[in-house]
Amino acid sequence: MFETPIIAEPIKGIAPDFRALSIHVDAEGAKEGSFDSSVLTTACEFVSAGGPSWADAHLASWSDAYQRFGAKPNRTPCSAQALRKRVIKDGRIPAINPVVDLYNAVSLRYALPVGGENFDAYVGRPHLTVADGTEIFDTMMNGEAVLEHPAPGEVIWRDDLGVTCRRWNWRQGTRTRLETAAGRMWFILEALGTMPENALDEAGDMLVQGLSQLMPSCEIQRQRVSVT
Template identity: 70%
Template sequence: MDFVIIDKEIAVLAPDYRAISILVDATNAGAGTMARQVLEEACDFVRNGGPPWSEAHLGSWADVYSKFGAKPNRTPCSAQALRKRVEKDGRIPAINPLVDLYNAVSLRYAIPVGGENFDAYVGNPRLSVADGTEEFDTVMNGERVIENPAKGEVVWRDDHGVTCRRWNWRQGTRTRLDAVGGRMWFILESLGTMSEDALDGAADMLFGGLRQLAPGCEVLRQKVSAA
């Protein structure tokens, strides 16, 4: 069985869906640092209009969101949400080196990038269409709450429940990744309006940054698709 499971319904919504999964085991890795200010550089890149495929690719994500009933202007894909913040404010605030790294990759390549604490997973990551009964751990007004996705909503999930709602819009608290360490899982998600070379470039940037932050980590990198 593949490490990442893509349910067959996804091919109907987005037959051109392709992604790269990066599973990192940093249990015995060293402690490193980023050599460059990657987040600031990525914000500058966006402010200067890059990358050239951003409008088409983010437009494709908006179209796919509409297909499963989401409203992309209200709940955009994660890459669109980051880009809007940079276009409005010029910068997004730094959080920590790990989150800054995958946000920088998302901005520079106009691609949704998810980062998860794989040690909190129960079973394998699965991209599926919700039946509406699944549980999603989140926080509202400072309190932990359980939500249910809408029936027909595309979600990432494991055997316990939903880990990310509306494809890649909002991450849950149970598997949230806050710092380098243990087992970490990343997913870079693209549609047909982003080239294979660009997808590989985004994965290379993330892979290189992870090697700097966790020298000696073990990495499993795999391509997955709706097909």
């Protein structure tokens, strides 16, 4: 039903220890379920208490990877670092919608970037690659739709139409943004070597369990991807 994401060869030189869980969900025949909003609250409390133990090391590895492709992690941190900073500063992050709240909770609890995409909006397979600078990225600025281009050499997620996420997992585009728990969805949980091996699988288990409760009878496929 779903094809494996493509990890381009240059990623190996930037993050040779990169690995990820790719999780595809088909909710077209799913029933209406429920979402426990305390999942996000509990994840925020866990971060405020200092968890998980590998957070600092793992997020430092992401900062190093960002620097290797020319990004400035203090200005444009990876998504997991940005979420964690908000929780440490404010003690919480606001709820958005159940599916986004769920994958944000997984990101916080396991200190890893988690992306959620509307797969029905994809054209072709997801590619993690290095930009040449001509790709199109659709985003919002001051409430207006704008088109941008990534910097040459920047790590991006893209499909056959354009960029879906800039600076690896820093900013998601509007075209494939996941706003409702419906249709086909794709989630990517991204890890580097300083994250314990079993923790990536546990993060996937948490996401799959939450999705199954939110959308009973949905079809879920999960697979490992890595640089080769």
